[in-house]
Amino acid sequence: MMTSVNKFLSNSGKSMKRSVIREILKNLQNPEMISFAGGLPAPETFPVEELKEITLEVLEKDGASALQYGTTEGDTLLRKMLVEKHKRDGLDLSIDNIIITTGSQQALDLIGRIFVDSGDYVLCGLPSYLGGLNAFSVYGAMLKGISLDEKGMKPDELENTIINLKELGKKIKFLYIIPDFQNPAGITIPEERRVKIIEIAEKYDILIVEDSPYRDIRFSGESQPLMYKLDKTGRVITLCTFSKIFAPGFRVGWIVGHPEILDKIVMAKQTADLCTSAFVQKVIARYLEKGLLEKNLSKTIALYSERRNHMIKCFRKYMPAGVSWTEPEGGLFLFVTLPQGIDTERVFKKAIEKNVAFVSGSTFFCNDSGHNTMRMNFSYSKPEVIDEGIKRLALVIEEEITGR
Amino acid sequence: MMTSVNKFLSNSGKSMKRSVIREILKNLQNPEMISFAGGLPAPETFPVEELKEITLEVLEKDGASALQYGTTEGDTLLRKMLVEKHKRDGLDLSIDNIIITTGSQQALDLIGRIFVDSGDYVLCGLPSYLGGLNAFSVYGAMLKGISLDEKGMKPDELENTIINLKELGKKIKFLYIIPDFQNPAGITIPEERRVKIIEIAEKYDILIVEDSPYRDIRFSGESQPLMYKLDKTGRVITLCTFSKIFAPGFRVGWIVGHPEILDKIVMAKQTADLCTSAFVQKVIARYLEKGLLEKNLSKTIALYSERRNHMIKCFRKYMPAGVSWTEPEGGLFLFVTLPQGIDTERVFKKAIEKNVAFVSGSTFFCNDSGHNTMRMNFSYSKPEVIDEGIKRLALVIEEEITGR
Numbered sequence: 001m002m003t004s005v006n007k008f009l010s011n012s013g014k015s016m017k018r019s020v021i022r023e024i025l026k027n028l029q030n031p032e033m034i035s036f037a038g039g040l041p042a043p044e045t046f047p048v049e050e051l052k053e054i055t056l057e058v059l060e061k062d063g064a065s066a067l068q069y070g071t072t073e074g075d076t077l078l079r080k081m082l083v084e085k086h087k088r089d090g091l092d093l094s095i096d097n098i099i100i101t102t103g104s105q106q107a108l109d110l111i112g113r114i115f116v117d118s119g120d121y122v123l124c125g126l127p128s129y130l131g132g133l134n135a136f137s138v139y140g141a142m143l144k145g146i147s148l149d150e151k152g153m154k155p156d157e158l159e160n161t162i163i164n165l166k167e168l169g170k171k172i173k174f175l176y177i178i179p180d181f182q183n184p185a186g187i188t189i190p191e192e193r194r195v196k197i198i199e200i201a202e203k204y205d206i207l208i209v210e211d212s213p214y215r216d217i218r219f220s221g222e223s224q225p226l227m228y229k230l231d232k233t234g235r236v237i238t239l240c241t242f243s244k245i246f247a248p249g250f251r252v253g254w255i256v257g258h259p260e261i262l263d264k265i266v267m268a269k270q271t272a273d274l275c276t277s278a279f280v281q282k283v284i285a286r287y288l289e290k291g292l293l294e295k296n297l298s299k300t301i302a303l304y305s306e307r308r309n310h311m312i313k314c315f316r317k318y319m320p321a322g323v324s325w326t327e328p329e330g331g332l333f334l335f336v337t338l339p340q341g342i343d344t345e346r347v348f349k350k351a352i353e354k355n356v357a358f359v360s361g362s363t364f365f366c367n368d369s370g371h372n373t374m375r376m377n378f379s380y381s382k383p384e385v386i387d388e389g390i391k392r393l394a395l396v397i398e399e400e401i402t403g404r
Numbered sequence: 405m406m407t408s409v410n411k412f413l414s415n416s417g418k419s420m421k422r423s424v425i426r427e428i429l430k431n432l433q434n435p436e437m438i439s440f441a442g443g444l445p446a447p448e449t450f451p452v453e454e455l456k457e458i459t460l461e462v463l464e465k466d467g468a469s470a471l472q473y474g475t476t477e478g479d480t481l482l483r484k485m486l487v488e489k490h491k492r493d494g495l496d497l498s499i500d501n502i503i504i505t506t507g508s509q510q511a512l513d514l515i516g517r518i519f520v521d522s523g524d525y526v527l528c529g530l531p532s533y534l535g536g537l538n539a540f541s542v543y544g545a546m547l548k549g550i551s552l553d554e555k556g557m558k559p560d561e562l563e564n565t566i567i568n569l570k571e572l573g574k575k576i577k578f579l580y581i582i583p584d585f586q587n588p589a590g591i592t593i594p595e596e597r598r599v600k601i602i603e604i605a606e607k608y609d610i611l612i613v614e615d616s617p618y619r620d621i622r623f624s625g626e627s628q629p630l631m632y633k634l635d636k637t638g639r640v641i642t643l644c645t646f647s648k649i650f651a652p653g654f655r656v657g658w659i660v661g662h663p664e665i666l667d668k669i670v671m672a673k674q675t676a677d678l679c680t681s682a683f684v685q686k687v688i689a690r691y692l693e694k695g696l697l698e699k700n701l702s703k704t705i706a707l708y709s710e711r712r713n714h715m716i717k718c719f720r721k722y723m724p725a726g727v728s729w730t731e732p733e734g735g736l737f738l739f740v741t742l743p744q745g746i747d748t749e750r751v752f753k754k755a756i757e758k759n760v761a762f763v764s765g766s767t768f769f770c771n772d773s774g775h776n777t778m779r780m781n782f783s784y785s786k787p788e789v790i791d792e793g794i795k796r797l798a799l800v801i802e803e804e805i806t807g808r
Binding site: 066134 | 413417447450452455464473474513517518668671674676681
């Protein structure tokens, strides 16, 4: 290029970094590589046969609208089916409480767009899903992390942080929280803690963005109510997706929220992509209408539960002393802590040479901590691959611990 | 809602308006309504039968990757097919010059995101595609319009505007231009004018965003080279889409540009939606590979040409004196000018009562001019519907002119 692109960039354009996780995924073309890095669903769970039938049906009966522009709010049948789905989860919604997004990553982006001005504060867990943090940072969000204990985000620390920021004259827009099988920490917040966090948000008048992509993937324990259900003042916005419970390749998520908020999100979506593919929305709507989601989901849960258990078994078998890990009741990840002083970015570089990959935990900490942690995905790999991968990884970690 | 959403909104969130066009589309559920408002392709052109076959094929042979997350850059086969497509149009590209977007609306959004800081200037035609202008405004762009003559954007006015803005110390990021069958004015810029505009952009070092969704829909006249082809300094970014030449319901567009610029757009897309649906990308890739696009396109061109001619015939037959319209060599729209002093927003309100809709031209003018103009879509309606619609509209316009 004969002119430099840099001088044209916006502040946001200048500060953008490639997503560490996406870049890892891209560079894993090597067939020898065992990757526990991405949050990839197992392809064995994709309902290929059912989709063959349903895509034909949609094209046959509804081709003209499936291939045309749709409304920004999303396909009406799909939204109705989602009202029904949430009813089974104890929520009383109308379709005006639901809009469809192009994956829940788009929901994160649109929320950043309508709420965040440069310098506004967003509170989040330490650690938190990187894609969420990056989406808010694009709009200039200042991220302030709150530590977790075994029940999730600490209410006292949350309240003190809010008080401190307010005293400094800072504007806090919302709390970003992943209450079910937190990515990456795996923690599920119990009901009473959810209530407590909502009370704090209400007391200091901040919004809550509840991100819940894994909610339906529970292996054990009791389901806890969505924060959306517990909230009484319309301040919770809940993000859901078909990526982990159906297939990511369709790029369909949805937002549950107060119509006043959704109205603004619709306006933001109009300039972002006009509408989500009508075709894929209609296919998913029929898939739900036929009751296939629940059927497929129970197979997915059985498969992931087995893989989770197998990964934990391998950890017990192969990992050296001083390594600990979560045993989550659901979701797609284990979160692993190595002895203090071990840097998982160094471990990563060595692991890649041994053809095994993961995501360094520090990526998920907005305060540059967590250098001795790592996120391990267990949904994608077959048991024998998990076995081999954890064996390789344990050797690298052992070397790193003993060689200190 | 017990708390007010307004106090949480970003500046961008506060200033967002619903797209006039999208809102018109949404309110056209009345089956009696004849709408010339949206830029909707004719459903008769959608290749439903071919898609039945290809979706089956993709699910059968490539289901696991079609339903998984894809790379942010887009499906490799699709990008290769696009390199081939552009080669037939005289462009020598590699796949590194192409990334896939979720419709070309997303491309507009991502370009706004990486280039525009609040207060930066974007130059555009008077008139220009509303969805482009709105996408840039989200990021705080100041829009400055340049008039068109029968050959498109006026070079002298462009240069003087740049000089004036630079003297005022303003930062101009790019020129937004629609050189083929401009939306809404219908004008195609001849090669020598394209060269002249590129020279000005080069002289004052600004980028050019070339939006070309209708390029392949040409009824008559000679194709003019893409500005991307004429540019020698890597400053042109070209936006293309399958929405008008295949089907909008898949939401697939692409950007042609210098790899340095695309690199930044990829980072922006990572936080916007991670990737475009792998499934629909793979379906389109096979559709192109089978050579079906050109075959279908020639039928589309024949159909739209007939409808354009028919609409012009109806204009001649029914419109009162003082009404003039463009006769574009391609695209989807006529642009209509009523006598000075007639306000097409008033006409619109009366027309809606008579069950006929269009878009008031002033929507497309960033300087609040063009109140006596309107945009008429001819691709969507069948000839007999065009006839009835123009008859109704002519009556409303006649009333408005004579009743003055």
